[in-house]
Amino acid sequence: MIGRPSVPRSGWHAATVVAKTPETRTAARLVLEVEGWPGNAAGQHLDVRLTAPDGYTATRSYSIASSGPATGDATRVVLAVDRVPDGEVSPYLVDDAREGDRLEVHGPLGAFFVWAPDAAAEVSGAAAADTVTDAPAVDAPADDPRPVQLIAGGSGVVPLVAMAQAHADADDPTPFRLLYSVRTPDDVYFAAELERLRAASAPFELDLVYTRTTPDGWPLPPGRVTRDALAAAVIPATEAPRIFVCGSTGFVERVASWLIELGHDARDIRTERFGGT
Amino acid sequence: MSFVTRGFGGRSRDRDERLPPGQTLVHDFPVLSAGPTPEVDTAEWSFTIVTEAGTHRWSWDEFQALPAEDIATDIHCVTHWSKLGTSWRGVSLDTLFEDVESQFDYVMAHSFGGYTTNVPLDELLDGQAWIATEFDGEPLDPEHGGPARLLVPHLYFWKSAKWVRSLVMMPRDDPGFWEQNGYHIHGDPWQEERYW
Numbered sequence: 001m002i003g004r005p006s007v008p009r010s011g012w013h014a015a016t017v018v019a020k021t022p023e024t025r026t027a028a029r030l031v032l033e034v035e036g037w038p039g040n041a042a043g044q045h046l047d048v049r050l051t052a053p054d055g056y057t058a059t060r061s062y063s064i065a066s067s068g069p070a071t072g073d074a075t076r077v078v079l080a081v082d083r084v085p086d087g088e089v090s091p092y093l094v095d096d097a098r099e100g101d102r103l104e105v106h107g108p109l110g111a112f113f114v115w116a117p118d119a120a121a122e123v124s125g126a127a128a129a130d131t132v133t134d135a136p137a138v139d140a141p142a143d144d145p146r147p148v149q150l151i152a153g154g155s156g157v158v159p160l161v162a163m164a165q166a167h168a169d170a171d172d173p174t175p176f177r178l179l180y181s182v183r184t185p186d187d188v189y190f191a192a193e194l195e196r197l198r199a200a201s202a203p204f205e206l207d208l209v210y211t212r213t214t215p216d217g218w219p220l221p222p223g224r225v226t227r228d229a230l231a232a233a234v235i236p237a238t239e240a241p242r243i244f245v246c247g248s249t250g251f252v253e254r255v256a257s258w259l260i261e262l263g264h265d266a267r268d269i270r271t272e273r274f275g276g277t
Numbered sequence: 278m279s280f281v282t283r284g285f286g287g288r289s290r291d292r293d294e295r296l297p298p299g300q301t302l303v304h305d306f307p308v309l310s311a312g313p314t315p316e317v318d319t320a321e322w323s324f325t326i327v328t329e330a331g332t333h334r335w336s337w338d339e340f341q342a343l344p345a346e347d348i349a350t351d352i353h354c355v356t357h358w359s360k361l362g363t364s365w366r367g368v369s370l371d372t373l374f375e376d377v378e379s380q381f382d383y384v385m386a387h388s389f390g391g392y393t394t395n396v397p398l399d400e401l402l403d404g405q406a407w408i409a410t411e412f413d414g415e416p417l418d419p420e421h422g423g424p425a426r427l428l429v430p431h432l433y434f435w436k437s438a439k440w441v442r443s444l445v446m447m448p449r450d451d452p453g454f455w456e457q458n459g460y461h462i463h464g465d466p467w468q469e470e471r472y473w
Contacts, residue, residue: 256313
């Protein structure tokens with residue numbers, strides 16, 4: 001059996017909403033203080049469980065926008081939740097939850113869609129899922145870090161923000177680039193944080209694509225990411241970037257198939273798609 | 278440890294008894310994959326069962342000539358969605374294992390694209406699992422695992438490996454891809470065997 005990336009073991013935890021702010025017109029940012037949280041790697045997710053007075057429960061998965069080790073009795077975890085029309089948990093979190101409310105979380109979850117500054121080589125060992133019986137994957141030497149390309153559609157940026165923030169916090173020299181497709185300027189998640197990441201010393205480039213409305217003076221008309229736009233805005237295949245793609249199923253399917261056409265190795269592309277409600 | 282969350286009422290009280298704990302009914306068909314969808318050409322496709330004694334292999338045409346069954350079943354994803362009454366068509370693993378002899382009790386399913394998942398052999402036989410090539414009367418969409426996927430509906434759906442290409446017998450229950458990346462080694466939705 002090959003090594004497992006060093007992520008903490010998951011479990012149920014009681015959490016308290018300690019801050020809640022609007023993120024976009026349809027999304028809220030929630031800061032949770034999670035009792036006994038073991039810390040999490042950038043890119044991981046958690047389950048939120050809500051219980052009604054009669055015992056009825058509803059559980060959904062959300063990506064975590066923050067990362068880091070456990071910090072004592074309770075650790076802060078940041079979520080950014082988009083209100084799903086006809087949803088059940090997201091409308092509660094976006095519209096009804098307020099500071100002081102308590103809910104349950106299970107996590108941290110997922111050890112594949114993760115990035116860590118000092119564990120990039122180790123984490124890549126899991127990339128080739130056929131290493132269970134085949135020869136182990138050969139990792140890039142630590143002094144030759146492969147660049148990282150992040151590609152987000154809409155709220156899919158949440159786990160990628162965690163990765164970019166971890167990269168900046170570690171002042172990691174790995175080149176990072178984020179291609180972020182959003183409907184309008186008002187739909188950008190973590191806008192201020194992304195600007196700060198741009199200014200941080202860790203190398204980080206941001207390419208925004210607006211699909212419905214652009215800011216004033218934007219050089220391009222609004223429109224979806226095309227194959228050509230993708231080719232222009234992602235680190236080329238010759239540099240063998242590790243690629244993380246997160247968004248709706250349609251977005252991820254389109255982008256991932258174009259990346260293959262552009263010469264990227266399928267094993268370098270990790271995806272996360274919104275599923276269910 | 279459960280406690281009530283203030284202000285949460287929930288949406289529905291007529292919970293369907295076919296839903297395992299922690300699951301929510303969906304009517305669409307979400308897609309969850311760890312990487313890009315591989316393009317698999319049926320002209321190049323083959324399916325193998327590998328044992329300590331040798332390899333059993335079927336080409337696409339040979340596979341199509343095997344007796345197929347219609348399967349009506351509920352499916353349950355670890356990410357909390359379930360779909361009830363789905364219809365599939367495929368070849369039972371009882372048929373495929375008819376002439377296969379092995380001393381080993383565990384199976385690793387391997388997929389085009391490199392995905393793996395482990396299942397005990399006795400959970401694949403006796404009408405519990407198929408290699409499915411149709412969904413809802415149509416050839417299986419590549420996003421959902423076409424041209425052929427493993428279908429083990431009594432376990433969480435990550436065990437139903439998309440783009441399956443081989444089943445390899447093994448002496449121990451070694452973990453597959455998601456089982457190494459945080460998911461439960463077994464994955465029974467009625468026991469909520471989601472995570473390790």
